[in-house]
Amino acid sequence: MDRFFVAYDQACRKRGYSIDWFFAGGEKFELYEELTVHFSKNIAVENYFREFSLKNNLQYDVLFTHFVELCTSFFKKIKKDQKPYIIAVDHNPRPVNGFPFRKRVKNKLKGAVCASYIDRFVGVSSYTKAQILKDYGNRLANITRVIYNGIExxxxxxxxxxxxxxxxxxxxxxxxxxxxxxxxxxxxxxxxxxxxxxxxxxxxxxxxxxxxxxxxxxxxxxxxxxxxxxxxxxxxxxxxxxxxxxxxxxxxxxxxxxxxxxxxxxxxxxxxxxxxxxxxxxxxxxxxxxxxxxxxxxxxxxxxxxxxxxxxxxxxxxxxFNLERMVNNHIELLTEIDNK
Known part of the structure; x- marks a missing residue:
């Protein structure tokens, strides 16, 4: 995903968008040299992003999340703080036999309470899209799309x-x-x-x-x-x-x-x-x-x-499944917002 992040940042700059990146961990490596990166160090990246935004009075137009748990209270809090258009990308695999019953019930409740604060869901495969709908409700079908991963x-x-x-x-x-x-x-x-x-x-x-x-x-x-x-x-x-x-x-x-x-x-x-x-x-x-x-x-x-x-x-x-196609498909999401 590192090369996607860099290629996406470059493509966004060409179109007049600027990006702040928030990552877990604590060190910036050479590939990210041209990116504006903030590291959460020892706290959850979601908490760090919210604290950083509030402290610096930042108002973002669009928030993308990758590798972040879906339909948590984080999305509700961010939507109330600054009202960005939120796009949640799901990279998370599921167990081969599905989640246990308690986890399935918990996901349904999370979907009922917090899914409305996410404007667009993205699955990195058709399988992932189907799992999003299974976990959080079929009512999300119209705002969920597939964008496949790609490589260079x-x-x-x-x-x-x-x-x-x-x-x-x-x-x-x-x-x-x-x-x-x-x-x-x-x-x-x-x-x-x-x-x-x-x-x-x-x-x-x-x-x-x-x-x-x-x-x-x-x-x-x-x-x-x-x-x-x-x-x-x-x-x-x-x-x-x-x-x-x-x-x-x-x-x-x-x-x-x-x-x-x-x-x-x-x-x-x-x-x-x-x-x-x-x-x-x-x-x-x-x-x-x-x-x-x-x-x-x-x-x-x-x-x-x-x-x-x-x-x-x-x-x-x-x-x-090339990187250029993946980047272009993610840029399309921004174009859709601009056209609304």
């Missing part, structure tokens, strides 16, 4: 050879990403196929120590390597034959877009917006969420060359 496709080096047997994982290391299932699936492979396989995992997270120990316990250290976070992923994808993404929760996966942009097919699950990008047997393979045996069979079939993707897989991302 020209940054990604293209795979030109199959790099047989080499797989990449690019993921935060937490339970919902399903890396533990992948380790089990590899362990179930016959020994002769394990010798043909290399899996490099890029990413960090709370499960890192546990996952590394599981790899050691199963004696898979020569097959599965943990590479940590890397800023060089746009160049690295092209060295692999497939992206493996055994996820349980997804909204609209940037890792999938990045892999396809590098002409690398994807093995993943049908959660979130994945099926809006991945077409089974065309640009990747789909297996049932949590089905370790099915994942083992898919990897086995790929290694034995029984299943394969031969056609280029980068064209869909270049056409439908």
């Amino acid at each position: 496709v020209e940054r990604y080096e293209k795979r030109t050879d199959p790099n047989f047997g080499k797989f990449i994982v690019a993921s935060h290391l937490r339970p919902s990403k399903g890396i533990q299932d992948l380790i089990c699936a590899v362990d179930f492979l016959p020994g002769n196929l394990k010798n043909m396989l290399q899996i490099d995992i890029y990413g960090e997270g709370p499960m890192e120590t546990e996952l590394k120990q599981e790899v050691r316990n199963r004696g898979l250290e020569k097959i599965i390597s943990f590479k940590g976070s890397s800023p060089d992923l746009p160049d690295l994808f092209s060295r692999y034959s497939y992206l493996l993404q055994p996820t349980y929760m997804e909204c609209f996966s940037l890792s999938i877009l990045e892999s396809l942009a590098a002409n690398v097919p994807v093995v993943t699950t049908p959660v979130g917006g994945n099926l809006e990008i991945i077409r089974n047997n065309e640009n990747g393979f789909i297996f049932e969420t949590g089905n370790v045996a099915q994942l083992t069979e898919l990897i086995k079939g790929i290694l034995l060359n029984e299943i394969y993707i031969t056609e280029p897989v980068d064209k869909l991302v270049e056409k439908e």
Whole structure:
């Protein structure tokens, strides 16, 4: 999302809009050099934004929120403080089996009380839009639209050879990403196929120590390597034959877009917006969420060359999910406000 924020800021400036950015955390890095950024440091970004606005007597015409919980009292307070046009963008994945009953009831109540203070809802996939309506009420359908995430496709080096047997994982290391299932699936492979396989995992997270120990316990250290976070992923994808993404929760996966942009097919699950990008047997393979045996069979079939993707897989991302299109669609939201 960092590159989207920068590209969107540039596009807004060209049209005479100025933006103040409010982020959680505390440090400005080089990519944000030209952005006007305020960091919330040790308090919630919503609280910091409200306190900062009141203290400096700031009145914003439009408020976009990203990665912020929807339909909370924050929106009601901001609407009363300064009456901006509020656009809430939902990037949040849902559990594969949905929220528990108490959470569903709570969401309905939040929607009834606070949804009216949000002027426009945006889902980053059709799945996300459907979840917004499911969580907060179908009455929001007319003010909810889909704007897909996009990436800077020209940054990604293209795979030109199959790099047989080499797989990449690019993921935060937490339970919902399903890396533990992948380790089990590899362990179930016959020994002769394990010798043909290399899996490099890029990413960090709370499960890192546990996952590394599981790899050691199963004696898979020569097959599965943990590479940590890397800023060089746009160049690295092209060295692999497939992206493996055994996820349980997804909204609209940037890792999938990045892999396809590098002409690398994807093995993943049908959660979130994945099926809006991945077409089974065309640009990747789909297996049932949590089905370790099915994942083992898919990897086995790929290694034995029984299943394969031969056609280029980068064209869909270049056409439908590029950064310029994403920026233009968000600019359209501002144009709609200006025309009211």
